Amino acid sequence: MKQGNRYGLHRVLEPVGTMPQPAWRIDNTMEIYSNEILLDVETLNIDSASFVQIKEAEGGNPERIGEHMKRIVAERGKHHNPVTGSGGMLIGTVRAVGEELAGRIDLKPGDRIATLVSLSLTPLTIDEITHMDVKTGQVDIKGQAILFESGLYAKLPGEIPDRVALAVLDVCGAPAQTEKLVQQGDTVVVLGAGGKSGTMVLCQARKSAGPNGTIIAVEYGEAGCDRLRGLGWADVVLNLDCTKPVDVLQAVEQATGGRMADVTINCVNIPNTEMASILSTRDEGTVYFFSMATSFTAAALGAEGVGKDVKMIIGNGYTKGHAEMSLNLLRESAQLREVFESKYQ
Amino acid sequence: MKQGNRYGLHRVLEPVGTMPQPAWRIDNTMEIYSNEILLDVETLNIDSASFVQIKEAEGGNPERIGEHMKRIVAERGKHHNPVTGSGGMLIGTVRAVGEELAGRIDLKPGDRIATLVSLSLTPLTIDEITHMDVKTGQVDIKGQAILFESGLYAKLPGEIPDRVALAVLDVCGAPAQTEKLVQQGDTVVVLGAGGKSGTMVLCQARKSAGPNGTIIAVEYGEAGCDRLRGLGWADVVLNLDCTKPVDVLQAVEQATGGRMADVTINCVNIPNTEMASILSTRDEGTVYFFSMATSFTAAALGAEGVGKDVKMIIGNGYTKGHAEMSLNLLRESAQLREVFESKYQ
Ligand SMILES: NC(=O)c1ccc[n+]([C@@H]2O[C@H](COP(=O)([O-])OP(=O)(O)OC[C@H]3O[C@@H](n4cnc5c(N)ncnc54)[C@H](OP(=O)(O)O)[C@@H]3O)[C@@H](O)[C@H]2O)c1
Ligand SMILES: NC(=O)c1ccc[n+]([C@@H]2O[C@H](COP(=O)([O-])OP(=O)(O)OC[C@H]3O[C@@H](n4cnc5c(N)ncnc54)[C@H](OP(=O)(O)O)[C@@H]3O)[C@@H](O)[C@H]2O)c1
Numbered sequence: 001m002k003q004g005n006r007y008g009l010h011r012v013l014e015p016v017g018t019m020p021q022p023a024w025r026i027d028n029t030m031e032i033y034s035n036e037i038l039l040d041v042e043t044l045n046i047d048s049a050s051f052v053q054i055k056e057a058e059g060g061n062p063e064r065i066g067e068h069m070k071r072i073v074a075e076r077g078k079h080h081n082p083v084t085g086s087g088g089m090l091i092g093t094v095r096a097v098g099e100e101l102a103g104r105i106d107l108k109p110g111d112r113i114a115t116l117v118s119l120s121l122t123p124l125t126i127d128e129i130t131h132m133d134v135k136t137g138q139v140d141i142k143g144q145a146i147l148f149e150s151g152l153y154a155k156l157p158g159e160i161p162d163r164v165a166l167a168v169l170d171v172c173g174a175p176a177q178t179e180k181l182v183q184q185g186d187t188v189v190v191l192g193a194g195g196k197s198g199t200m201v202l203c204q205a206r207k208s209a210g211p212n213g214t215i216i217a218v219e220y221g222e223a224g225c226d227r228l229r230g231l232g233w234a235d236v237v238l239n240l241d242c243t244k245p246v247d248v249l250q251a252v253e254q255a256t257g258g259r260m261a262d263v264t265i266n267c268v269n270i271p272n273t274e275m276a277s278i279l280s281t282r283d284e285g286t287v288y289f290f291s292m293a294t295s296f297t298a299a300a301l302g303a304e305g306v307g308k309d310v311k312m313i314i315g316n317g318y319t320k321g322h323a324e325m326s327l328n329l330l331r332e333s334a335q336l337r338e339v340f341e342s343k344y345q
Numbered sequence: 346m347k348q349g350n351r352y353g354l355h356r357v358l359e360p361v362g363t364m365p366q367p368a369w370r371i372d373n374t375m376e377i378y379s380n381e382i383l384l385d386v387e388t389l390n391i392d393s394a395s396f397v398q399i400k401e402a403e404g405g406n407p408e409r410i411g412e413h414m415k416r417i418v419a420e421r422g423k424h425h426n427p428v429t430g431s432g433g434m435l436i437g438t439v440r441a442v443g444e445e446l447a448g449r450i451d452l453k454p455g456d457r458i459a460t461l462v463s464l465s466l467t468p469l470t471i472d473e474i475t476h477m478d479v480k481t482g483q484v485d486i487k488g489q490a491i492l493f494e495s496g497l498y499a500k501l502p503g504e505i506p507d508r509v510a511l512a513v514l515d516v517c518g519a520p521a522q523t524e525k526l527v528q529q530g531d532t533v534v535v536l537g538a539g540g541k542s543g544t545m546v547l548c549q550a551r552k553s554a555g556p557n558g559t560i561i562a563v564e565y566g567e568a569g570c571d572r573l574r575g576l577g578w579a580d581v582v583l584n585l586d587c588t589k590p591v592d593v594l595q596a597v598e599q600a601t602g603g604r605m606a607d608v609t610i611n612c613v614n615i616p617n618t619e620m621a622s623i624l625s626t627r628d629e630g631t632v633y634f635f636s637m638a639t640s641f642t643a644a645a646l647g648a649e650g651v652g653k654d655v656k657m658i659i660g661n662g663y664t665k666g667h668a669e670m671s672l673n674l675l676r677e678s679a680q681l682r683e684v685f686e687s688k689y690q
Contacts, residue, residue, distance in 0.1 A: 007651055017588070018617065019590055020650065022643050085642030086642055117649060275364045294641045295367075295641065297431055299659050304663040305365065305465075307663055308661075309661070314634075314641060314659060318648060318649040318653065
């Protein structure tokens with residue numbers, strides 16, 4: 001067995017010299033190097049921004065969505081959506097552990113894991129699509145994948161159903177960052193609060209801000225808003241389109257008596273919501289962009305354009321302990337668990 | 346005179362309901378509303394990422410670059426490069442102040458100002474291009490522009506030459522944020538340290554980190570590196586291509602004895618330098634992306650992909666007092682002033 005680079009550089013095909021994530025194409029030959037892990041894939045969890053884009057491009061037709069996904073993987077060696085730039089993650093069973101890693105890590109053949117690195121850098125093959133859930137973006141396949149030495153993963157917790165764990169782990173960076181950013185007493189605005197990451201963020205924000213904090217949930221559609229009101233974590237639930245910054249500005253102004261948010265967390269899965277995030281936030285407050293549909297220039301120039309001195313953070317999908325932290329949030333909150341189980345089982 | 350919206354919403358043509366910055370097209374009719382300011386434009390300072398893109402598209406030909414710029418303005422009503430998403434800023438003379446603002450702000454007809462909001466949201470007309478500096482991206486024109494009520498500006502300081510002030514003010518957010526982020530004793534990596542923003546950041550980083558700090562400058566090309574060595578602000582100057590993350594990683598590892606940077610500041614003007622920034626930074630360190638060529642997804646997924654727990658900040662062009670702070674940095678440092686005067690006079 002040959003030894004590969006810790007970060008998977010040996011699999012980059014083009015452009016030469018880049019890393020696997022930004023690379024256009026990587027080598028998805030399913031023969032492992034001595035420091036790689038081979039997985040039999042069961043389920044792909046396509047990133048929400050990416051799945052929405054593919055679904056729209058294919059008019060919602062499951063078969064055509066599947067063909068589209070296969071085309072991406074055939075062309076790039078990974079499920080890296082060229083339009084949105086994002087990936088997702090997967091559940092699989094360990095098939096083989098390279099000889100250099102065997103014994104040094106806590107994985108052995110037969111273990112079931114979720115990958116915690118993006119599909120946008122994971123060598124992948126799809127032999128067959130066996131089931132497609134157009135509502136959730138969870139896609140069962142026959143295929144294989146490879147994890148590099150630096151690749152993050154989580155063993156699937158036995159007591160939480162797989163699909164639920166997959167959904168939670170996909171977005172686990174968001175509640176973990178919320179825990180870091182939100183202080184007792186803060187006013188927090190969560191955009192896209194009814195989605196997967198939004199719901200977890202809302203739950204954590206309530207916990208972190210405490211009883212003296214003010215939590216404002218923004219979600220589009222009356223049904224989603226009603227569900228959020230039922231959960232009771234938000235002090236105010238606003239039914240608004242986050243691509244309409246002025247509407248959001250006015251509503252948040254009213255809800256906060258003009259003070260605006262200390263921390264705004266963007267969990268929306270569509271483009272053009274940067275300005276709503278910026279305008280919702282007070283001067284010297286923080287905007288956390290978890291949404292992969294965020295445009296760097298729209299955020300940077302948008303804030304400058306309205307003379308808003310806000311700190312804007314790029315949603316790093318990883319922070320230490322994020323997987324365990326998110327699964328614990330689910331274990332703690334029967335309500336949160338119910339939301340995920342009703343959606344993903 | 347009709348009253349316009351504070352943020353310029355009344356000038357958005359498409360898509361309806363967005364803000365002037367993200368809008369595809371805005372109304373550049375040069376007739377002001379009661380809360381707008383009309384300017385006679387003298388010089389445009391095209392954003393570096395944008396100018397590089399246009400220059401490359403037009404094979405460096407000044408006339409074709411000019412035509413390209415006029416086309417953008419004709420189509421969008423503003424100089425908003427559709428490829429890079431970025432703008433720039435301008436110098437002009439106040440021609441008229443809307444009746445609602447007159448007396449309430451410190452501007453009157455005849456005052457010479459630089460705008461501190463991006464050209465990507467500034468209504469603009471170009472009648473004629475009178476001089477084009479292909480090296481600096483400073484373009485003299487005959488034309489007009491409009492500043493909204495929320496628009497930021499700085500009066501041109503008499504004692505600093507206009508072109509120098511324009512260059513400094515274009516990037517004044519970068520040294521101002523450096524002052525906020527860098528602490529005494531920090532190890533700081535500056536990527537693209539030889540450029541306009543890079544030089545100012547380097548000067549400020551030296552000041553903020555103090556004698557016990559370690560400043561590492563990364564610049565591509567021996568000439569630029571020699572200039573930086575001559576300035577003496579960096580402890581180490583590395584001649585490296587920032588699109589080659591592994592080279593940068595190894596060099597910074599060596600220069601810091603494996604400790605890596607507490608703060609990394611990206612001032613490069615080309616794409617694909619996210620990974621070099623992330624890998625240069627220590628766990629729980631901070632990456633500040635000033636470069637407008639930054640891709641949000643490449644940064645978010647890149648950090649996750651290598652399991653790096655770094656805080657990544659989007660370079661907001663505005664922070665309180667940034668213009669005055671940057672001009673003062675120039676006033677304090679004869680060396681810095683010399684760099685800018687030799688380049689921009
Ligand atoms: N940074 C990272 O590492 C990372 C990791 C995973 C995911 N993400 C990103 O995080 C974002 C959210 O992911 P997710 O899985 O939580 O998505 P999700 O479950 O699909 O949730 C998105 C939410 O946004 C709402 N929404 C859509 N359009 C809206 C609008 N115009 N105004 C207000 N709300 C709107 C949706 O409402 P409806 O359901 O009514 O449409 C939904 O509740 C995505 O962009 C995804 O790419 C980032
Ligand atoms: N966030 C904001 O509000 C804001 C405002 C203004 C500007 N900006 C952005 O900030 C960035 C820098 O602007 P600027 O005006 O300082 O640009 P600049 O003066 O053109 O400087 C860019 C520097 O990067 C260097 N460089 C280019 N390719 C490189 C590579 N592969 N490796 C290492 N260094 C490389 C250049 O070296 P050479 O000269 O040898 O090519 C130059 O020294 C641009 O992306 C610009 O769009 C942001």
